Amino acid sequence: MNTQENPTQDGYDVVVIGGGSAGLSAATALARSRRSVLVVDAGEPRNAPAAAAHNVIGHEGIAPTELLALGRKEAAGYGAEILSARAESARRSDTGFEIGLSGGTTVQARRLILATGLVDELPDLPGVRELWGKSVLHCPYCHGWEVRDRRVGVISSGPMSVHQTLLFRQLSDDVTFFTHSAPALESEARDQLEARDVRIVDGTVAELRADGEEVRAVVLEDGTEVEVDAVVVAPRFVARADLYEQLGGTVTDHPVGTLIETDPTGKTALPGVWAAGNSADLSAVVVVAAGAGVMTGAAVNADLIAEETAAAVEERAARGLTFAE
Known part of the structure; x- marks a missing residue:
């Protein structure tokens, strides 16, 4: 060393x-x-x-x-x-x-x-810290290519989350935006996501379900599970x-x-x-x-x-x- x-x-x-x-x-x-x-x-x-x-x-x-x-x-x-x-x-x-x-x-x-x-400082959600840098990501330039064409879920967790979503949409046609606990989307932001065929899921995220170091699903508080291959957060x-x-x-x-x-x-x-x-x-x-x-x-x-x-x-x-x- x-x-x-x-x-x-x-x-x-x-x-x-x-x-x-x-x-x-x-x-x-x-x-x-x-x-x-x-x-x-x-x-x-x-x-x-x-x-x-x-x-x-x-x-x-x-x-x-x-x-x-x-x-x-x-x-x-x-x-x-x-x-x-x-x-x-x-x-x-x-x-x-x-x-x-x-x-x-x-x-x-x-x-x-x-x-x-x-x-x-990561969002306080079960699974995020354990999978950080593996299948929980934040930067499209650091790890975006590795999740191209896969199912990507973006959990709204900061002021740049919509921007993050649009960047990852460049890499995959299958991107889901989870509003989580963020304020309601402004109409312009919602229009942008919908125009790019980003699925919007309202509701608070409870945890991530994983298999080893691989995330498998985003789980909402009401029990709904949305299958994903990678999760994006904004620390x-x-x-x-x-x-x-x-x-x-x-x-x-x-x-x-x-x-x-x-x-x-x-x-x-x-x-x-x-x-x-x-x-x-x-x-x-x-x-x-x-x-x-x-x-x-x-x-x-x-x-x-x-x-x-x-x-x-x-x-x-x-x-x-x-x-x-």
């Missing part, structure tokens, strides 16, 4: 919290710029329940664990350290940041990148932002959850703190998160260079040297 149990030094140019595609990509970009980098990874990737990652150019269908193992190897090959631990605290220090790790170890960082991802996406909040940051509300707001380079409102991947972009798939990691790594390197250059100019001036000398 290319991980270690202890950091090799007390201080780093950059500590990256999170060893997913965003964190590892940021670490690789920084290490290739000869920065000292520590990646702290708690080993809880969001896509762990999934059998494969899709739309990953050159690695289509790769197992998520294999992709991360390759990413660790690449980052470590350029000198980044990958530490298997949990970052439990963060505070400002004289040199930047002090990060408290599980086991009582602390490390110092001049800059901090939060690639902590998000938590999927609430909540950024893992504990460290950001400890440092004084405030998460930003979004119609489908919360996130750490950043500029296009990943810079947050807190000086010296960047965020990349799902912690800052709730819709980022694997390659988007990886791209954001590269962008953020480059931005942090540039920020450090600016600081170091300014210090060098100041030191030279203090020594009474002119730039002609």
Whole structure:
């Protein structure tokens, strides 16, 4: 897994919290710029329940664990350290940041990148969590092809559920929309679904009936069963932002959850703190998160260079040297 149990030094140019595609990509970009980098990874990737990652150019269908193992190897090959631990605290220090790790170890960082991802808050329905990432899905681009032409049921569980339904309708002619406990469909939304031949089933869903990891039916409270081969839900996406909040940051509300707001380079409102991947972009798939990691790594390197250059100019001036000398 290319991980270690202890950091090799007390201080780093950059500590990256999170060893997913965003964190590892940021670490690789920084290490290739000869920065000292520590990646702290708690080993809880969001896509762990999934059998494969899709739309990953050159690695289509790769197992998520294999992709991360390759990413660790690449980052470590350029000198980044990958530490298997949990970052439990963060505070400002004289040199930047002090990060408290599980086991009582602390490390110092001049800059901090939060690639902590998000938590999927799933609908509280029996069967959903057990089948999550297998036959209960949410993203048509991540898993839609795998359920093409099958019986897909969409349980209304968020503001984007009708949109989800129309996306999955592109993949199958047999799509059923369950209104569940959501407010009554607006006439425009109902017209859209009916125009696309989506079956609408009113009534509250009680549970999912399954056979192993395969969903077989959506069961309503009145006992009605509608047979399906896959179920789509809309989780609430909540950024893992504990460290950001400890440092004084405030998460930003979004119609489908919360996130750490950043500029296009990943810079947050807190000086010296960047965020990349799902912690800052709730819709980022694997390659988007990886791209954001590269962008953020480059931005942090540039920020450090600016600081170091300014210090060098100041030191030279203090020594009474002119730039002609």
